[in-house]
Every structure is written in C-alpha cells, then in structure tokens.
Amino acid sequence: MQKFYKLTLIFVGLIVMSISVQAHWGDRSLLNSVKRNKIDLISSGKDWAGLNAKQATNFFNYPNPAVTETTIAYTLTARANVTLKVIDLTGKQLALLVKQEQAAGKQEFYWVLAKNNITSGMYILLLQVDNKTYSRKIIVQ
Template sequence: MIKLYKPIVFFFLVFVLNLNVSAQVKGYALPISNATSVVGYKIFEVANFANKQVSNFTNYPNPASLRTTVSYTLSAKTKVNLRVIDLAGKQLAVLVKADQSAGKHEFEWEFANNNISAGMYILVLQVDSKTYTRKVIVQ
C-alpha cells in the first residue's frame, strides 16, 4: 500500500482535480497541463534523464603488477579517448583513440609496453564532452 500511495495521490491531484504540475528532473522540465496532455509520457524515458554515456568504468586487478584490464560500457556509438596520465598530469600513453559502438569494451593495458614503473596513475576516459577517471596502482 505504501508504494501505491504516491502514484494514487499524484493521479488524484493531476487528473481528478485537473491541476497544473511542473517538475524538474535532471535538467528536463516535465510540464503536465491537464488530463488530456501527452507531455507527461516523457517521465518514462529514464535513459534520457540520466544522459549517462559511460557506465561500469573499471579496471582489474587494482593494484596490479604486470597489466590491468580496463572495462567500460557505452550507451551509444561515440568517439572514445582512453589515456594514462601521472599524478603531475603528464600524459604517458594513449590506449584507445577511436569511434566505438555501443556496448561493453575491454582493453588490456600491459605496463611494460609504456615503461610504467611502480606508482599511482590515472586512467582518463573521454567520451564526447564527458570525462571519467580511475586511479591505477602499479606495484
């Protein structure tokens, strides 16, 4: 009953009393003017509100000694730039620079290929205008 309380109240206020309702969700306005309005259907398009291009950006193992596997999932086809920087911000390697399709992607980064010694590094994943980061500890 508790889960149904809010939808029932919302239905009563909007459709029975014919009130005007406006909500702000993640930067998108959702005006609902009356019972005949179809604008309210936007609320069901959750993916549009999240606007999340990348999910599950991880690397394993971490800490690592020889290599780490970088994994991420793209919500749509897009340009991807995956690079490694040190703590001073100096770019050490470009691991991926390509257009990639939607779905899960994995890249195995061999430290020896980039003369990486023990320390902490940052993986920088750029997807269109968004930037995601992960720390990598090399033993």
C-alpha cells in the first residue's frame, strides 16, 4: 500500500509538471483555471465510502514559488482533525507542520522553510482533514 501511495505521488507530480509545461508553452486556459481555483491538484470532493461533503476548500500557499517562507491557507467547513505535512516527490515526509483539531473557518500557517532544512526543489503539501486528503504543489527557489 505504501509503495502504491509513493508511486501515485510520483505520478501526480509528473502530471503537475506536465500541466506547468503545457501552461508555459501555450495552453493558458488550463493555467488560468488552476489559478482561479487556487489549487494545482483539485480534489473531486468524492469520498469513495459514499459521502460527498467537502471538508476543506481554498487550500493554497503564497508566495509560490517560495524563497525563505510561505503562508499556507485553507478553509474548513466544520471542526475537524487536521494534519498538514510536507513530502518530497518520492513520498518521504520532510515536515509535520500541523496535527491538531481545528475550528471551522479560515486557517493559516506561516512556515519558515529553513526550520525544516528545505532546499530548492518541488514538494507537495498534504492537508488531511478527517478522512480526506488534499494536495498542493510548492516550489522552493
């Protein structure tokens, strides 16, 4: 299962890079759609156990690309157990930023990259809200 998860993350990373290249070389409508939603990897909101309620919206970070720090923001639709972590493209966890129950509403986390020895590259932010996982690409320069 863990190997499948890592392969999935690598595949998703490749898709994100492909979208970035396509947007850079001509398909601006796709890039504009991604920017409008403020999400690079858009969750369908489907819970495969049968539930359809979205638990988090507007998951993004700014600035992106980041140099020394970034602010990670998301909105919870209800009180939930939240985990926010950073992984590399191989699936290795590099930092656990948040692990707590949070109230509904807008949440922000200010992250100084040097505290976790993050160097230049592409990473994935994983936001777990109860039983749902959302992802966001972050580029560090």
